[in-house]
Amino acid sequence: MNIALGLQDFLVTRTKRSWEPEEDLFASGVVSSLFALELVVYLEKAYGVEVEGENLSIDNFRTIRRIEELVRELQAAAS
Amino acid sequence: MSIGVGTIHCVLPDVLVPVERLPEFEALGHDEAAFARACGIGTIAEFADAQSGALAARACRELLERDPVEPDLLMMVGPRAPDVLLGSDVCRVQSEAKLTGAFAFTVDGLGCAGSSAAWAIGRDLLLADPGRESVLITHASRPTGADRVRYPVTVIGDGAFAMTLVRGGRPVLRAHRMATDGAFHDLFEVDYKQTPWYEWSERCQSPDRYRFELAMHSKVRLRKLVAAVLADAGVAPDRVATTLMQNVTASAYDFYESLLDLSIHPLCKENLTRYGHLGAMDVVLNLDCLLASGELAEGDFVLVLNNSPVAAWAVTLWEL
Numbered sequence: 001m002n003i004a005l006g007l008q009d010f011l012v013t014r015t016k017r018s019w020e021p022e023e024d025l026f027a028s029g030v031v032s033s034l035f036a037l038e039l040v041v042y043l044e045k046a047y048g049v050e051v052e053g054e055n056l057s058i059d060n061f062r063t064i065r066r067i068e069e070l071v072r073e074l075q076a077a078a079s
Numbered sequence: 080m081s082i083g084v085g086t087i088h089c090v091l092p093d094v095l096v097p098v099e100r101l102p103e104f105e106a107l108g109h110d111e112a113a114f115a116r117a118c119g120i121g122t123i124a125e126f127a128d129a130q131s132g133a134l135a136a137r138a139c140r141e142l143l144e145r146d147p148v149e150p151d152l153l154m155m156v157g158p159r160a161p162d163v164l165l166g167s168d169v170c171r172v173q174s175e176a177k178l179t180g181a182f183a184f185t186v187d188g189l190g191c192a193g194s195s196a197a198w199a200i201g202r203d204l205l206l207a208d209p210g211r212e213s214v215l216i217t218h219a220s221r222p223t224g225a226d227r228v229r230y231p232v233t234v235i236g237d238g239a240f241a242m243t244l245v246r247g248g249r250p251v252l253r254a255h256r257m258a259t260d261g262a263f264h265d266l267f268e269v270d271y272k273q274t275p276w277y278e279w280s281e282r283c284q285s286p287d288r289y290r291f292e293l294a295m296h297s298k299v300r301l302r303k304l305v306a307a308v309l310a311d312a313g314v315a316p317d318r319v320a321t322t323l324m325q326n327v328t329a330s331a332y333d334f335y336e337s338l339l340d341l342s343i344h345p346l347c348k349e350n351l352t353r354y355g356h357l358g359a360m361d362v363v364l365n366l367d368c369l370l371a372s373g374e375l376a377e378g379d380f381v382l383v384l385n386n387s388p389v390a391a392w393a394v395t396l397w398e399l
Contacts, residue, residue: 026287
C-alpha cells in the first residue's frame, strides 16, 4: 500500500480535510492524545510496524512526509 | 502472609466551587478557558487557605479515631509544593497526628503516581521485616500556587487521604509494577525562585509533546505494565472486575479505554466532575468509593492505573 496515500485517507477520514505532505499536523491544533493514539495504532496495523522508544518523538509525526519516512525506516529495520 | 488495606479515610470539603467561578477564570486565555470548560470538571473541592501538612495530619487523625492503630511507618506522598523548605512536612504530620512511634518519610518526585508507589513500598517494607505490622500512607492535594487550572492537563481540587496497609488486610495487593522515564523530568515546571508564590505559574514546555509523546509513551508503558501485573498474579484479563485510574480529564478515560481495551469504572468520572483532579489522592478516593459501593464481591480483582507527566507509570492489582 502507498504509505502517503494511506495516511492521507486516514487523516481525511479523521479530520474531514485534506493535508499537504509537508503540512504540520501539530500546528493545526487537531492533534489530541486520542487522535495521536489512533494515528499510531493505524500505522502499526496498516504497515506492520511497532513504534516504541525514541521513535515516538513528536518530530517523527509532524508531517505526512516524516511519518512515511518513519514507517519505511521501521519496515527496513524489521526486514 | 498477604498485605492489604486496613482502613482508608478521605477528607473532602463541603465547599465545591464551579470551575467558571474560580478567581483566575476571567484572566485565562482563549485556549485555557476553552480547556477548563470542556475538560469534564464541573466543580472543584476547595479548602480555602489550608496547608498540605495540616490537611494530611487531619486525615491521619481522623483515620486513627476510626481505626486506632500504631503504625510502624508513616509515608507521606509529597505535595506539589512543600509547606516548608528545609523543614519537614511529613514530620509535621507525625507531630500533629501524634504518631510518636512511627518512622516518618516522604515519597516524592512521582506526581500522581506517588500513591501507587507508596502502596508498593509499604507492602515491600512490611514483607521485609516481620516485626512491622502496619504502614500509614497520607497525602494532601493543594494547587502549587494560587491557580488551579493546569492547561492542558486538568484543574486542581483540594483533599487529603490517609490509609493503612496491614498484614492480612483486604483488598490484598496482589501485584504491582511501576516505571519512570527521566526524559520528561522538565516537561512541566514552576519558576518558584524568581516570583512570589501568588504569581507561581505552571509552564508546560511543549503541550504538543505532552499530548503526543507522553501519551504515546503511556500507551507503550501501561500496556506492558498491565500485561506484566496480570502475569505476575496469574490472572487472565477477563477476570478483572473493573479498572480505576486517576481523574485528570473526561477525555483521558476514553484514551485509556481505547488504549488498553479496559472499561474504566464510571465513579472515576463522577469524582472528576465533582472534585476536580486531586493528584495522588485520586486513585485512593476512587478505590475507597468502589469499596464503599459494595458492588464487588470477595475475590474480585480491581486494576488501578496511575501515571503522571513526570513521567511515571504504575499499575496495581487488588483482590477484594
